[in-house]
Amino acid sequence: EAQLVESGGDLVQPGGSLRLSCAASGFTFRFYSMVWVRQAPGKGLEWISYIGSSTTTIFYADSVKGRFSISRDNAKNSLYLQMDSLTAEDTALYYCARLQAPSAMWDVFDVWGQGTMVSVSS
């Protein structure tokens, strides 16, 4: 069974940095494009970043462009999100998710992790 497990969430001060990880299992990670999606407390879902299976294609939402960096290590079956210059507006539950079709650039997200909480506060 395909599974994603996020980690790395924490309480951080405004202006600080944090690196989230997402460990994949139960499927051939290197074949699939991956995304990060976040959900602020009591709010809806917001897609924030995409990375292709071979890492050559990366997209960011305007809200995080220039501050966040997505990466992956296919040898370790892991996805990462480096978050810098954090603000209170970045407080959210961060999910990693898999695009449904192998090597897809545009698709729905069929496997989701349980999320890791990032709180930005002084």
Next chain:
Amino acid sequence: AIQLTQSPSALSASVGDRVTITCRASQGINSGLGWYQQKPGRSPKLLIYDASNLASGVPSRFSGSGSGTEFTLTISSLQPEDFATYYCQQFNGYPFIFGPGTIVDIK
């Protein structure tokens, strides 16, 4: 960027009711739309992909339709486990956008 709206934003329904949720896109997205269900404290679950295809393991009481700018999610006979928030999401181009959600609660 493409914007998505959902209507209604919330609805109250009874077990056995037929429920329809509408998602409208600000520009045409062909069939590049998915639907998700999210229960409190849980991760989103994929229900429908490509506007009308049922995801694996999803009960057949769920169905999706539409293309272009108007899409619907229908639950033919609401069950107790269906009370949740439902989101549409476009994947016709970047940025991926989610709709604001529709809360389905118990009447």
